[in-house]
Amino acid sequence: MTDVTDPLAAEIHGPSPRQLLKARALSHKGLIFGMMVVLLLVLVAILAPVLAPHDPYAQSLMNRMVPPVFMGGTWEHPLGTDHLGRDYLSRLIYGARVSLMIGAIAALISGVIGTAMGVAAGYFGGKVDAVVTFLINVRLAMPVVLVALAVVAILGGSLTVVICVLGLLLWDRFAVVMRASTLQISRRDYVAAAQVIGASTPRILLTEIMPNVFNNLIVIVTLEMAHAILLEAALSFLGLGVQPPTPSWGLMVSEGKNMMLFEPWLVLIPGAVLFVLVLAINLMGDGLRDVTAPEGRS
Amino acid sequence: MTKSLLSVKNLTLDIPTGSGTLHAVRGIDFDLKRGETLSIVGESGSGKSLTSLAVMALLGKSIKRSADEIRFDDVDLLSANKRVMRDLRGNRMAMIFQEPMTSLNPAYTIGDQLMEALLLHRKVSRSEARARAVELLEKVGITAAESRLSQYPHQLSGGLRQRVMIAMSLMCEPDLLIADEPTTALDVTIQAQILRLLVDLTREMNMAMILITHDLGVVARVADKVAVMYAGELVETGPATEVFAAPSHPYTRGLLRCIPQPGKTARGAPLGTIAGIVPSLVGEVTGCAFRTRCPHAKAACREQIPMRGDPSHEFRCVFADGALSEEGEVA
Amino acid sequence: MLTFILKRLGLALLVALTVSFISFSLLFLSGDPAAALAGETASGEDVEALRRLYGFDRPMLVQYAEWLFSALRGDFGESYYFKLPVASLIAERLQVTMTLGLCGILFALVTAVPLGVIAAIRPNSIIDRVALFLSVAGQAMPSFWFGLILIVVFAIQLGWLPPSGAATWRHFIMPTIVLGYYAMPAIMRLTRAGMLDVLNSDFIRTARAKGAGETRVLFKHALRNAIIPVVSLAAVQMGFMLGGSIVVESVFALHGAGYLAWESIARNDLPTVQALILVFSMFYIVFTFLADVLNAWLDPRMRSA
Numbered sequence: 001m002t003d004v005t006d007p008l009a010a011e012i013h014g015p016s017p018r019q020l021l022k023a024r025a026l027s028h029k030g031l032i033f034g035m036m037v038v039l040l041l042v043l044v045a046i047l048a049p050v051l052a053p054h055d056p057y058a059q060s061l062m063n064r065m066v067p068p069v070f071m072g073g074t075w076e077h078p079l080g081t082d083h084l085g086r087d088y089l090s091r092l093i094y095g096a097r098v099s100l101m102i103g104a105i106a107a108l109i110s111g112v113i114g115t116a117m118g119v120a121a122g123y124f125g126g127k128v129d130a131v132v133t134f135l136i137n138v139r140l141a142m143p144v145v146l147v148a149l150a151v152v153a154i155l156g157g158s159l160t161v162v163i164c165v166l167g168l169l170l171w172d173r174f175a176v177v178m179r180a181s182t183l184q185i186s187r188r189d190y191v192a193a194a195q196v197i198g199a200s201t202p203r204i205l206l207t208e209i210m211p212n213v214f215n216n217l218i219v220i221v222t223l224e225m226a227h228a229i230l231l232e233a234a235l236s237f238l239g240l241g242v243q244p245p246t247p248s249w250g251l252m253v254s255e256g257k258n259m260m261l262f263e264p265w266l267v268l269i270p271g272a273v274l275f276v277l278v279l280a281i282n283l284m285g286d287g288l289r290d291v292t293a294p295e296g297r298s
Numbered sequence: 299m300t301k302s303l304l305s306v307k308n309l310t311l312d313i314p315t316g317s318g319t320l321h322a323v324r325g326i327d328f329d330l331k332r333g334e335t336l337s338i339v340g341e342s343g344s345g346k347s348l349t350s351l352a353v354m355a356l357l358g359k360s361i362k363r364s365a366d367e368i369r370f371d372d373v374d375l376l377s378a379n380k381r382v383m384r385d386l387r388g389n390r391m392a393m394i395f396q397e398p399m400t401s402l403n404p405a406y407t408i409g410d411q412l413m414e415a416l417l418l419h420r421k422v423s424r425s426e427a428r429a430r431a432v433e434l435l436e437k438v439g440i441t442a443a444e445s446r447l448s449q450y451p452h453q454l455s456g457g458l459r460q461r462v463m464i465a466m467s468l469m470c471e472p473d474l475l476i477a478d479e480p481t482t483a484l485d486v487t488i489q490a491q492i493l494r495l496l497v498d499l500t501r502e503m504n505m506a507m508i509l510i511t512h513d514l515g516v517v518a519r520v521a522d523k524v525a526v527m528y529a530g531e532l533v534e535t536g537p538a539t540e541v542f543a544a545p546s547h548p549y550t551r552g553l554l555r556c557i558p559q560p561g562k563t564a565r566g567a568p569l570g571t572i573a574g575i576v577p578s579l580v581g582e583v584t585g586c587a588f589r590t591r592c593p594h595a596k597a598a599c600r601e602q603i604p605m606r607g608d609p610s611h612e613f614r615c616v617f618a619d620g621a622l623s624e625e626g627e628v629a
Numbered sequence: 630m631l632t633f634i635l636k637r638l639g640l641a642l643l644v645a646l647t648v649s650f651i652s653f654s655l656l657f658l659s660g661d662p663a664a665a666l667a668g669e670t671a672s673g674e675d676v677e678a679l680r681r682l683y684g685f686d687r688p689m690l691v692q693y694a695e696w697l698f699s700a701l702r703g704d705f706g707e708s709y710y711f712k713l714p715v716a717s718l719i720a721e722r723l724q725v726t727m728t729l730g731l732c733g734i735l736f737a738l739v740t741a742v743p744l745g746v747i748a749a750i751r752p753n754s755i756i757d758r759v760a761l762f763l764s765v766a767g768q769a770m771p772s773f774w775f776g777l778i779l780i781v782v783f784a785i786q787l788g789w790l791p792p793s794g795a796a797t798w799r800h801f802i803m804p805t806i807v808l809g810y811y812a813m814p815a816i817m818r819l820t821r822a823g824m825l826d827v828l829n830s831d832f833i834r835t836a837r838a839k840g841a842g843e844t845r846v847l848f849k850h851a852l853r854n855a856i857i858p859v860v861s862l863a864a865v866q867m868g869f870m871l872g873g874s875i876v877v878e879s880v881f882a883l884h885g886a887g888y889l890a891w892e893s894i895a896r897n898d899l900p901t902v903q904a905l906i907l908v909f910s911m912f913y914i915v916f917t918f919l920a921d922v923l924n925a926w927l928d929p930r931m932r933s934a
Contacts, residue, residue, distance in 0.1 A: 015873070017825050018753065030765075031791075033753045035637070044682060079885065098648055121693045134640075134643070134644070134647075136650070137640065137899045138648055139646075140913070140917075141648050141872070141910045141913045141914050141917075142648060142651065142910055143869075143871075143872025143875075143906060143910065143913070144872065144895075145873060145875050145876060146902075146909060147655075147906060148888050148893070149875070149890070149894050150655055150894050150902050150906065151655065151658060153897070154655065154658050155896070163716040166851050194910055222921075223776065226768075226769070230769075230771055233771050233773075234771065234772070234773060234876050237771075237773045237876070238773075238875070238876065238879060238891060239895070240894060240895070250771070250773075253771075253774055254665075254773075255775070257777060259780060260777060260780070260785075261785060264781050267774070267777050267778075267781070268778070270794055271771060271774030271777070271778070274768075274771050274774065275769055275770060275771060277773065278768075278769035278771070279765065279766065279769035282765065282768050284768050289836065354838060356834060356837055356838060380843075384840045384841075384842055385840065386840070387837070387838055387839065387840040388838060388839035388840035388841075389840055392838065392839075393836065393838040395834065395838075396744060396830060397831050400830060400831040400832060401831040401832055401834070401835045402832055402835065403832040403835070403836065403850055403854070403928060404832070404854065405850075405853045405854050405857075405929060406926075406930075408851075414839065414841070415839045418839060418840050419840060450929040450930070452929065453928045466835075468839075508837075565793070589902060600672070601788075609708075
């Protein structure tokens, strides 16, 4: 009937979904920038002992508040020293460890709690859903900063306590998003099909639901990681988070605050690094959302 | 011969996409006189809705419209500015859409939305607009019209909403009504009522109507003229009775075989289908777009094919009318 | 509508009750509140005396019930540090926090809504990009750091504004900007997304087909629908902001309820901390309740339901 060489009859060979995803990811500037910065800071955190020019805890009262190189200092202390004569660059590098560790572990803990609650609520519905929704409401009503501060103050500020408190407080968005996505997925026909052929509930949750809500989960993990890092910095800034002499960026801003009038870089540098890290993680999260759900942002 | 109300010549619509220009509509001509009903028929994606939106200048910003002529009465729509178009829309030319469920603003009452159509174009008081709204709601067969005015769209059924849409489009007594698949989203029983209503109203108000549909059954009952579109092109135009009696383009014949006809279609015989899919219109499109699905396609079909036949009943095919044997089509 | 409000009210009360229990239990998190109160140097007898004085020797639920019923009467006990009734202490400080919260949300709305609307009307324009940049930066900005930078620039370098305190309206400018900027990104994104969504809807096409002008289409038909979720988000953000004002108040030394919370936590003043957590939660609960009611009232589909 029709000959094959006809251009109109030619079958359309489009790129595969995976190729499309890759192409979208590579052309997303925010995602690429965010990933590069995060990767860089993760490397810095891992290689801290190699990269740091000095011991971040070593005080030297002779060398207090040496200005950074670009403000008349020397390469001995590229970013200068703080009020106790500790090398600022080294503290900054070790601070990346604190921020990333707190962000990652807190996001992991809250991710496990929130996902379990959200998926259960979305899949089982009914009473389970009602209870989870109620718990989410209760959690949202608690002022995070205040409760975190109070608990850390009562239990004593240590890295472990801060991580646990944040992990136990930040599961709300996981629960909300996972509940919504699971609800949507579990109405699909292939879930009904799995139920009809008699697949067990854990099997359906693991093989039908989880893979399909995974994209959303990754996005929330990144965003909540950024959230946890910001909160840790705020707690430490208020003096009720990570305790001195641990190098935490929030703590460094707080320590530099008193000398802000004369040595503004003591505040500017750690805050800027914190801002860049959180910005990069957020860009990565937003980028992942755009790439995996292209209909999201026009 | 009376002067036409709407005249469209060589209308072309291009949509730039990531992988090239999509030639959505290519060289459409039609004209319409007062009181006439033109039905544009075609399957999804044939460009029939775009054509009507192009007349109303309601296309999205990314779509490029060009034509030799788009004239409504004495107004040249091709060069008309926004202000002129705004004065015409909803006033002298009105439109109703396929989706009655979402075409009304959920935040305002039926009354507000009906009255707005009149208040935008006529210097009348709110109470006069209100009276007109009640009058038209009654005309489109809505009971308890007065109390409907204070209701919100979500409180009405799909059929009622489409009636409201029709009433709204008639608020200013337009000369031309464009109905874009007005019954597609409705239940079958409601479909017939709405269609009946549209026909009666166009007769009563001496309106011209462009009825866009993919349902040939609808066309047969309503239209004076038919324009069959395939993949962005007109493949056959003519008086409805003639096109139905003697379809000349293989696509039109294919479409007609898809609907059962009393007396002609044997009981239990399978209804016709048209195999294949509509081709992609991205990039250069030459020759007959239907050739990939046409049982009679030959090499000549790749060339540019002009319209042929007599001026009142034209079609775009290399085969002259009647050259096709019926046996050849039983695919 | 009435059923909806009653249901919603019931939920709010239940949440409030649960929150009150959680904030009360905080006291027991440390194990022995009496020992914590007495300090590390106190003798066993002192701790015992404190235990009896504050009634820590009775069952926890009894103490909770007592605390709750007093709290319902507006009595939150006495501050360990200030030796004053907690209720009057908080009431006095709330004024500053409420002012700050209100200014903050107004600042956020006044900047975010127009930006979001323009960004939606002209996607990928300069304004859209600026709006996107502002919202991305705002979400990553540590508010304490932003506050300090504003102080360095506008108070110390330029000398335009007072660096701290709450004496005049000029003292509130920087805190308002910092707190408002915290709420701005979410509001802007929602406005933009909502407008984009609405502008693509069928009823906007209907409005255009009626002959409505662009201004009328945008403001009467589109914004009215897009703004509904923004209103409720703003109320929710307001609830968050009151709780979040603790950081801003400490940066600018604004002696509001957030500052009081910070002081009380640092001083182990548990009755004040408990009361503040409860008060801030109540604000959130009330605001979200009002947001839902407002939302239901603004949206005809929910009003008649």
